[in-house]
Structure formats: structure tokens, C-alpha cells
Amino acid sequence: MRxxxxxxxDFARDREITFYYNGQEIAAYPGETIASALHAAGIRKLSTxxxxxxxxGFFCAIGNCSSCFMVVDxxxxxxxxxxxxxxxxxxxxxxGRGDLSEKM
Amino acid sequence: xxxxxxxPEAGKVKNSLPSKERLKEGPVAVFECFTEIPCDPCYYSCxxxxxxxxxxxxxxxxxxxxxxxxxxxxxxxxxxxAIFVLDYNYSEEExxxxxxxxxxxxxxxxxxxxxxxxxxxxxxxxxxxxxxxxKSQDKTAIIWLAMPREQILTVRNFKRGEx
Amino acid sequence: xxxxxxxxxxxxxxxLAAAIKAHELGLKDxxxxxxxxxxxxxxxxxxxxxxxxxxxxxxxxxxxxxEIFKEKLAKREEIKVLKGAVAQGYYEDDVLxxxxxxxxxxxxxxxTILATGASEKMLAFPNxxxxxxxxxxxxxxxxxxxxxxxxxxxxxxxxGNIGLIVAYQLLQAGVKVKAVIEATGSIGGYAVHASKIRRxxxxxxxxxxxxxxxxxxxxxxxxxxxxxxxxxxxxxTARELAVDTICLAVGLTPKVDLAIQAGxxxxxxxxxxGDVPVRDDCLQTSNPxxxxxxxxxxxxxxxxxxxxxxxxAINVAQDxxxxxxxxxxxxxxxxxxxxxxxxxxxxxxxxxxxxxxxRNEDAGKDRYSRSWKG
Numbered sequence: 001m002r003x004x005x006x007x008x009x010d011f012a013r014d015r016e017i018t019f020y021y022n023g024q025e026i027a028a029y030p031g032e033t034i035a036s037a038l039h040a041a042g043i044r045k046l047s048t049x050x051x052x053x054x055x056x057g058f059f060c061a062i063g064n065c066s067s068c069f070m071v072v073d074x075x076x077x078x079x080x081x082x083x084x085x086x087x088x089x090x091x092x093x094x095x096g097r098g099d100l101s102e103k104m
Numbered sequence: 105x106x107x108x109x110x111x112p113e114a115g116k117v118k119n120s121l122p123s124k125e126r127l128k129e130g131p132v133a134v135f136e137c138f139t140e141i142p143c144d145p146c147y148y149s150c151x152x153x154x155x156x157x158x159x160x161x162x163x164x165x166x167x168x169x170x171x172x173x174x175x176x177x178x179x180x181x182x183x184x185x186a187i188f189v190l191d192y193n194y195s196e197e198e199x200x201x202x203x204x205x206x207x208x209x210x211x212x213x214x215x216x217x218x219x220x221x222x223x224x225x226x227x228x229x230x231x232x233x234x235x236x237x238x239k240s241q242d243k244t245a246i247i248w249l250a251m252p253r254e255q256i257l258t259v260r261n262f263k264r265g266e267x
Numbered sequence: 268x269x270x271x272x273x274x275x276x277x278x279x280x281x282x283l284a285a286a287i288k289a290h291e292l293g294l295k296d297x298x299x300x301x302x303x304x305x306x307x308x309x310x311x312x313x314x315x316x317x318x319x320x321x322x323x324x325x326x327x328x329x330x331x332x333x334e335i336f337k338e339k340l341a342k343r344e345e346i347k348v349l350k351g352a353v354a355q356g357y358y359e360d361d362v363l364x365x366x367x368x369x370x371x372x373x374x375x376x377x378x379t380i381l382a383t384g385a386s387e388k389m390l391a392f393p394n395x396x397x398x399x400x401x402x403x404x405x406x407x408x409x410x411x412x413x414x415x416x417x418x419x420x421x422x423x424x425x426x427g428n429i430g431l432i433v434a435y436q437l438l439q440a441g442v443k444v445k446a447v448i449e450a451t452g453s454i455g456g457y458a459v460h461a462s463k464i465r466r467x468x469x470x471x472x473x474x475x476x477x478x479x480x481x482x483x484x485x486x487x488x489x490x491x492x493x494x495x496x497x498x499x500x501x502x503x504t505a506r507e508l509a510v511d512t513i514c515l516a517v518g519l520t521p522k523v524d525l526a527i528q529a530g531x532x533x534x535x536x537x538x539x540x541g542d543v544p545v546r547d548d549c550l551q552t553s554n555p556x557x558x559x560x561x562x563x564x565x566x567x568x569x570x571x572x573x574x575x576x577x578x579x580a581i582n583v584a585q586d587x588x589x590x591x592x593x594x595x596x597x598x599x600x601x602x603x604x605x606x607x608x609x610x611x612x613x614x615x616x617x618x619x620x621x622x623x624x625x626r627n628e629d630a631g632k633d634r635y636s637r638s639w640k641g
Contacts, residue, residue, distance in 0.1 A: 003414045003440050007208035008243050008314040008328065011414035036413040044398040044485050055484050057398025061405035062309075063302065064386045064522070081405075082303065107453040110461030110471045139458040140611045142570075143318040145326035161320055162611025181326050183316035184459025207439055224468025242316075242328065261466040 002040050019089040034080035034091055035061070035068050046070050046080060050096030070094045111223045112138055121257070122169035131174025131191040131200075135165050136260075137184060149181035179204050180241035190256050199253030200233055203261065205245045210235055211264055219251055220261040227258055268373040271347075272296040273583050274363050276354045276525060277382035279308020280569045281561025283336040284576030285380045290343045292584040292594065297345070298374060300352040300365055306340070307333030308384055309404065310569060312411040314439070315432055318457070319570035319608060329569065330411075354383075357529040361556050378556055378583040381526055382576060385519035385540065385562040390424065393479040399486030403433040403516035410440050418512030422489045423447040424477050428456035428568070430516030434464050437514075445508050448475035448491055450498070457613070478505060480513055489513050521563045529557045538620030539565030547626045548602065549582035550575060558583060565624070567617055574605045 003011065013029045020026065021038060028037035035046060035058045045055040046068050058068035063082040072078040072091050076098020080091070106112045116138050126132060133154075135146070140162045147155045147165070154171035155178065176189045179202060189202040211217060211232045219230040234248035249262055272294050275282045278301030286299045305311065313329020324332050340346065352367040363374045387402030389395065399418060401409075403425070406417045421442055423434045426449035434444050447464065452474050454461045461471055474494045481488035493504035520541035527533060531544035532553035544552040544559050551558050558579040561572035578601045585594045609617050 001416050001419075003410065003416060005208045005441070006414070007206045007245075007439055009330075009411060009414065013414075032413050032415075036409055036415050039409060039417070040413075040415045046398070049396070054396055055398050056396065057400075057485070059389075059400070059405060060387055060402050061408040081408075084304070106458050106462070108471075108473045110454060110458070110465030112458075112462065136462065137459060139613075141318055141457050141459075141613050142320070142608050142611055143325060145316075145321045148321040149326075160610060161607050162613075183318050183326055184457065185463050186459045220466060220468065222462065222466050224466050244316075263468075 001042075017085070017087040019085050019087070019091060021091045022093055028085045030084075032085050033061075034070065034072065034078075034083055034085045034089070036081075037085045038080070038091070045093070047094035048096065053096075069098065071098065076100065106138060109223070112136060117222075117257075126169045127190060127192045130193070131176070131189050131202075132169055132172050133167060133174060133176070133178055133187055133189050135167055135187055137165055137182075137186045140164060141184075143183060145181045145183065146178045146187065149178045151175075151177065176202050176236075176246060179246050180244035185244070188260065192253055192256060194233075194250060194253075197252070198250045199256040201249050201251070201256045201259050202236075203247050203249060205247045206243065210237065210245050211247060211262075215264070217249070217262040217264055219249065219255065219259040220263055221258050222260050224261065226263065228252070228255055230255075230259065230262055232262075268362065268375055270296075270375045270377075271298050272376065272587055273378050273380065273580075274298045274300065274374055274376035275380045275382060276300050276363070277308065277384055277561070277563070278303070278306040278348070278350070279382060279384050279561060279572065280310055280332070280336070281384075281563075281572040281576035281579075282380070282382035283307070283340060284573040285382060285560060285580040286346050286348075287336065287339050287343065288577040288580035289584060290346055292581065292597075293588055294580075294584055295345050297347065298376065299340075299346055299348045300354050301348070301350050302353040304351050306337055306348070306350065309407075310336075312404075312407040313569070314411050314436055317570060319568075320604070323570055323573065323604070325570070332569070354525060357525045357557075359530070361529075361554075376556075377587055378558065379529070380558045380560055380576070380579045380583065381523075381529075381563055382559075382561045382572075382579075383522040383525060383563040385521050385566055387515065388518040388520055390477070390515055390517045392477050394482065395480060397480050397482050397486050398484070399482070399511060400480060400513045400515065403429045403514050404519075406433055406512075406514050407436065410436060410442075416440050416442050417514070418486075418510070419443060420445055420510045421512040421514055422477070422491070422508055422510045423514045423516060425449060425516035425518070426454045426456060426461065426471055426473065427516060427518070428460060429519075430514075431456040431460035431464060433514060433516060434469060435460065435467075438464065438467055438469070444469045445510050446475075446491070447471045448477065449473045450476045450494055452496060476500075477513070481507065486511055486513055519562060519566045521565060523563055526552060526557065526559060526563070529554045531557055531559070532626070534624050536565065536620045536623045538616040539624065543624055545624045545626045549598070550579045551582060551626075553626060565617065565620055571605065571608055571617075574601055574608070577601050578605065
């Protein structure tokens, strides 16, 4: 949920953009990170862990912990907590470790 | 106990107050700043020099109640939001507590609110007498709460009606 | 490979202060590497007014301090500010490698100031990996940087300054804080922060710990329980809170990867948050080309980080521009400001910690012996 009323801060949200999460259309605002835009849409699970297949969300939100990895425009292991969302971006939940073989 | 609950002990609060005589004379600031932390903006905010200059930045603030005019300039300058202005004789019947307030939306003047004590418990009703929110306050609004005068020593926050 | 006088890694309060001070003192060839696409580090989410000295921003909100620094930096066009530049490694020949715009670059600075900040600590309890369990800094990022609330009902774990401040900021964002719990017997943060949330009706429960998080796909609750003075669970006191988010404010640990790569002699100092480089009073590490400042030198707060950044910059200027009189004077006054800041009871653990990392023959010897600088 986005904050509308804040005593200290103003959030500029003039232009809406659209991206895709597992095929679903999601609205976001430029400047938001992928993970924060997903969070605003009520999506907190970003991936499943590799060994026990447990749900994973972000933890640190500043690019330290790697808990927010997702597949973005086909590229796995993207730190969605620091990468800004873009118009038309295709974001998918990541299953375990990302497969980099195609990229190599 | 302050260090266990965040609620200052009655004894600490009592020591932070001016004398009864001074309270009755007119508005006066009280500092509910009970632990030594490195902080000194209050000293610089007081234009009449009623706050003692800090020898060590960790010292507790010392206010000269006799010199304090209760102007309230220090309220929004305290990063800890620990300064209040008490006005015992605001009117014939009521006293006023001026409270730093950083929530949104701000209350309306004339609005009835629930008065809260230092633990957040409702202790009565109060009326918003005035809302100060000038640019120099940098988004720390000051809310003047009018209430039965004996409550000004107890009330330190308020709750608006549920929206 | 480019050469430069000074490379600063990290564009938070310490790094920004270091860059501006170094340039002000006459160093021209400065690189400032920041991995994010914005400057300011954690300042950009600090909505509260800072404590400390009036002369060093006390009474100003962290978000505004970030702006002041950015403006100052923008006026010094000679400083090469690289946003989105990730320092990847510090090599044996004192080459700093970084990636920038999908390319890898090498830089050989005469001096490097590491101001890489810190990471949030985790806490071990069942289901602590569920979505909806966030570090306190993450909650600040989501809320104050992007304007998104982390949940509707939250449990805050930890009553140090960060736990108390973030609990207050959650209230300001309209989130219900069910409780702030603290495992020790007393509130660690400033009493004024505690009083601020207490008078808003938020219970602060000392001697309480989190037993487990409830939920399958994400957090649906939290079980808390009382601890006695020997840190043992008090039977029969477990209770479940209906929360959808758990916020962990259980401390920070310095980010020291580059310092280790640079061969800096390290020491584990609990008071400073973990492994930190040993250093002298000028913040020079055992690698004479490498200085350290801010949280990566030991967990403190932004005012200290700013002063440390300046102190490191002054000493780098002395190394490169020789010991000019005014530099010696600046060095002295900056150290005095730091000392004053740390003088009181809340600075005690920092003073204790710093005494353990003052550079000498034995500091940290037991843990790290690797030092190719001799």
C-alpha cells in the first residue's frame, strides 16, 4: 500500500507505468524499485529457496543480502530491491538459483 | 521505569517542573529530557538565553524558569520532541499544554480530542485551541491543547477520533 | 588504468563528508564511487531530526542533511562522482576495481577511504526467512524512500535507537505497531525516542524475545515470550501477536569486505558491531594507503560518520599535500569534536570498542595475520 498522507515527506507520483509480474500487469511509479512496486501491489514473495523451496522476500532492501533475487527480462539473480522498475519490464518469480548458462 | 517502559518516573517528572508559583505566573517550558545524550539544539533555539549553554554536549538541559517566557520556540527545535509548554492560567477555567506533533493530517482548531498521558492512556478530553505549523518549525507542528488545568501536568499527547 | 589522488568508496554521510573536505583542502583528483544511483546512503530515509551538535546539523532532518551534502558536492565539479559504480575488489597492488555501466574499470588511487557502511543483522528463530520479515533499515527504505508501508500490523524487535526511531516512523506512516520487544532488561536507545512512542500507546516490552514467526507463504503472526534476567524463557508467558510484518532492529555489522581484501589487519570488536579494521587515531588502517570511516569503521551514527569522513580526508590531505599548518589544526579540532560527541554515557561502548582497535602490534593478531604490507 502506498502512503498518501505523510507529515514529513511528499512522494512525487505523477506518471504511472506498467510492468509484468508472472504475466500479471502491475502499476508502478518511476523511481520505485521492482521489489517496492511489487510490495505496493501486495506481492511480498519474490522467489523460492533452492534447497527447501521456501518462500523468499527481500530482507535488507539496499542490495546487501541477495534475498530479493528475481528473473527480470530473462536475466536471473537481479537484485530487485535496488533495480528500478521500468515500463514494460517482465519480472518473474525465481525458482532457486538462477540459471546463467544461457548468458555465458 | 523510564529505561524499562519509556514512561518517566513521577519523581523525574516532578523534578523537571517549575514551582507552583511560577506555573501560575504564565506559560513556561518544561524539558522531559532525562538521560544524557549528545544534543544541544535547544540552547541555540532560545533567543532570550533562558537555556544554559552546554559545557559538555552530553549534559542535561537546564532551563531558567524565571527567564523563560513560554514562547515555545524550543519545542520544534528539540529532536527528541521532549519539550512542552505549560500554561496553567490560559483562561478562567482552562490550562493549555503545547505539544510537538508530527503526524498527518493535523487536527483542526476547535476539534475535540482524547487526551493521553505519558503512557498513551486516555485520561480525559481536550480541545485543540491552536495549531502552529510555520516554516521555521520544519514540519514539527505545535498543538495547543486546552483542558481542565489540573491535567496539564499529566497530558502529553492526544488521539483524534477514529476516522 | 586511471590513477588518482583519492578514491572514496561509499556515498553516504562519511563518504560525502570525506569528498567535500578533501576537495576543500586542495585535493583535486578525487573519485567518489557509490553503488546506488543516488547519493546520501541511509540519510535519504532518516525523516527525524538529528541529535548531536547544533554546529553539525543537529535539529536538521537526515533527509535534509543529504540534500545539503549533495548541493555542496555539486559545487565541486572536479570531484568525479560515479553513481551506480560498484567497487568489486581491492587488489594486492592497491588497484581498486569497479563496475560501472556494465563495464569493469581499474583505478590506482594514492589513498582510498573506505566508507562502505553496514549490513543489518539477522536473528535466529523458526520461520525467520518468511516474506514479511524485514530489517529495520529495509522498512525505512520501503516507507520513507518509496512511500510504501511494509504491512498493516507490525512487531518491532529491538529497542535500540533504530528500533525506536523506525517504530515512530511506522506510526507516522499510519502503520499499527503492536509492540516493541527488547531481549535485554532495558531500552538501549535514547529515552526521548522511547517516550515518544510510549505516549502514542505503543508498549515497549523489555525482557521479551521472539520465539517464532507464524505463517506459510508469508508472515501471519509472531510468538513472543518473556525472558528472565539469565536470558531464560519464562514458562507460560508465550503469546501470539496478530501481525503481518516483523521488523528486526537487532543491530548492524560493518561492511568490511574491501578492507579485508586490502590486507587491513582486522579485529573482532563486539562494541563496534563485528569485524573492523584496526586503525590509528587518524583512521589509517594497517595498509597505509587505506583509511576507514563511518559505520564500516564501527557502528555509530551519522554525525560521527560525517566527522570521521572529514578526519580521514584531512589526514589523506596531509599524506599527499604534506603537513601544512592548517591541516594539523583541522585534524586537531575534528578529533576534539569526535571526542566530545562520544564523551557521555551513550558513547561509552564506542569508546570501549575504539580502545580495542587502536593500531598496535597485537591488535587483532589472533584472528587475522594476513598482511602483505609489512
